[in-house]
Amino acid sequence: GAGVSQSPSNKVTEKGKDVELRCDPISGHTALYWYRQSLGQGLEFLIYFQGNSAPDKSGLPSDRFSAERTGGSVSTLTIQRTQQEDSAVYLCASSLASRGQGNTIYFGEGSWLTVV
Amino acid sequence: DAKTTQPTSMDCAEGRAANLPCNHSTISGNEYVYWYRQIHSQGPQYIIHGLKNNETNEMASLIITEDRKSSTLILPHATLRDTAVYYCIVRVVNDYKLSFGAGTTVTVRA
Numbered sequence: 001g002a003g004v005s006q007s008p009s010n011k012v013t014e015k016g017k018d019v020e021l022r023c024d025p026i027s028g029h030t031a032l033y034w035y036r037q038s039l040g041q042g043l044e045f046l047i048y049f050q051g052n053s054a055p056d057k058s059g060l061p062s063d064r065f066s067a068e069r070t071g072g073s074v075s076t077l078t079i080q081r082t083q084q085e086d087s088a089v090y091l092c093a094s095s096l097a098s099r100g101q102g103n104t105i106y107f108g109e110g111s112w113l114t115v116v
Numbered sequence: 117d118a119k120t121t122q123p124t125s126m127d128c129a130e131g132r133a134a135n136l137p138c139n140h141s142t143i144s145g146n147e148y149v150y151w152y153r154q155i156h157s158q159g160p161q162y163i164i165h166g167l168k169n170n171e172t173n174e175m176a177s178l179i180i181t182e183d184r185k186s187s188t189l190i191l192p193h194a195t196l197r198d199t200a201v202y203y204c205i206v207r208v209v210n211d212y213k214l215s216f217g218a219g220t221t222v223t224v225r226a
Binding site: 004031033035042043045048056059089091095103104105106107108109110112 | 150152157158159160161162165209210212213214215216217218
């Protein structure tokens with residue numbers, strides 16, 4: 001598709017369950033990002049992938065969170081043993097890694113996670 | 117450590133131009149000005165960006181003052197679908213840890 005695609009768009013899960021969120025970046029974009037936005041809060045950086053380089057995981061809030069990117073394209077964010085405070089919208093984004101273009105970051109529509 | 121200051125909210129009449137100000141008095145020479153918007157329950161949508169020259173695309177125009185300490189996003193003919201929170205951010209090219217402030221809540225009224 002033309003934009004960043006995320007699935008599922010909505011997920012309700014029970015506390016303690018694991019969830020997987022998927023992201024398809026814009027075709028040709030080598031950089032992929034995950035952010036989180038809690039209700040009424042700002043954007044929170046989680047993780048960044050760039051090509052074959054080691055990802056920047058500095059924003060992951062705990063070791064229950066992990067992400068991988070297979071084949072330099074699709075990414076999966078996994079949250080283990082979910083807690084209620086994990087409830088948020090998880091946003092995936094991608095960009096060309098081109099300095100000359102200002103490296104504009106484009107977002108998907110997000111995956112809304114509710115932990116009950 | 118907000119790098120930008122925006123009004124909390126503003127109203128605009130449908131069909132009129134909406135002028136959204138943003139102050140970024142501490143902007144560095146290598147920082148771009150970016151604008152995004154977020155319509156309720158949707159992901160942030162890129163609008164436009166610029167370094168020092170004015171920019172225009174199909175969505176909006178961006179006017180950056182000569183000293184680069186402030187800018188204005190112009191939506192030339194606002195529609196009801198432009199109702200959203202608009203975020204002005206400054207970032208260097210390789211900065212991917214985006215941080216949105218509170219933004220400006222723009223309400224377009226019929």
